[in-house]
Amino acid sequence: MTETISGRVVRPGAVVPGSVEVDGPTILDVTERGHPGDDIIVPGFVDLHCHGGGGHTFTRGDAEAARAAAAFHLRHGTTTTLASLVSSPYELMRDATAAYLPLVADGTIAGVHYEGPYLSHTRCGAQNPAFLRDPSLEELTALVELGEGAVRMVTVAPELPGALAAVEFLTGHGVVAALGHTDATYEQTLAGIAAGATVGTHLCNGMRPAHHREPGPIVALLDSPSIVCELVADGIHLHDGMLRFAAHAAGPDRTALVTDAMDAAGMPDGRYELGGQEVTVADRVARLARDGSIAGSTLTMDAAFRQAVGAGLDLPAAAEMAATTPARVLGLADEVGALEAGLRADLVVLAPDLTVKRVMRAGAWL
Known part of the structure; x- marks a missing residue:
């Protein structure tokens, strides 16, 4: 089962407005798209x-x-x-x-x-x-x-x-x-x-x-x-x-x-x-x-x-x-440490003030 998490995606060297697509415990893809919202998505x-x-x-x-x-x-x-x-x-x-x-x-x-x-x-x-x-x-x-x-x-x-x-x-x-x-x-x-x-x-x-x-x-x-x-x-x-x-x-x-x-x-x-x-x-x-x-x-x-x-x-x-x-x-x-296709789906969704909103580990929300 796939899930898409949208926001400002923090990748190596850049912040990309886009989405992280998760397939089970694994990151399937990271894509760019316009107006994804104000949430900040960082690797676990x-x-x-x-x-x-x-x-x-x-x-x-x-x-x-x-x-x-x-x-x-x-x-x-x-x-x-x-x-x-x-x-x-x-x-x-x-x-x-x-x-x-x-x-x-x-x-x-x-x-x-x-x-x-x-x-x-x-x-x-x-x-x-x-x-x-x-x-x-x-x-x-x-x-x-x-x-x-x-x-x-x-x-x-x-x-x-x-x-x-x-x-x-x-x-x-x-x-x-x-x-x-x-x-x-x-x-x-x-x-x-x-x-x-x-x-x-x-x-x-x-x-x-x-x-x-x-x-x-x-x-x-x-x-x-x-x-x-x-x-x-x-x-x-x-x-x-x-x-x-x-x-x-x-x-x-x-x-x-x-x-x-x-x-x-x-x-x-x-x-x-x-x-x-x-x-x-x-x-x-x-x-x-x-x-x-x-x-x-x-x-x-x-x-x-x-x-x-x-x-x-x-x-x-x-x-x-x-x-x-x-x-x-x-x-x-x-395995972990970045938002890249093929790595484990570990990520943190942060509010604009950088407080934690949601945590995902291996594709499962806490």
């Missing part, structure tokens, strides 16, 4: 970095909570998401990976992202320092084998002992290696990139600041053609000027909007938990109770999209950063 969002939302978390290995978190973000237009853990004991990483295998199999999530525990103590941010440790090939081998393709990304600090070997192992086994929560020098960051890393985890946050005599990881990541830089576009993690600068410096094909959301996304202010640590949320901002460090976000991808456009990016660039580029990072560009 792809979130590389999400810890939870709607009062539910990905971080504890609870499959039902993970389903609920994915459903919450789906209502905000995220049709493809990774379930991100935080720094944890090996046993929790193992059990969570096993628990999430059925969710990967049925498409609820696209896979698992380990944000840690192989991170810098100096730049740990809201990561629990009690669980940080040097990269372990023994742990990674067991987890990757257990995941059978479900482990999609691992964030490491490249300056740690064994980090470069870990990056080489991950990339050699089809897992995206990301660099983040790092106090690395410029040269140490470049070594991680040379070893095969292809993502910078939430650029600028949890990183040694840039300096004109020691550029550090921020400049190394932005300036490396093989790296896609994650940007938490909530107006809190990044000033809009930095968001715009990073997007212009690297280009939308090398920048990806992410939420870094925790379970407090979509929930009232109050007390929450992340990685065994108390978090206080006030006026959208999540901070560790112990030291005030920013602790993830309360962001959704539709809000990130609006923030990017509000910062001065055009609709095609924002859509590329919210869908096309992250889909390519995951090796899913031939």
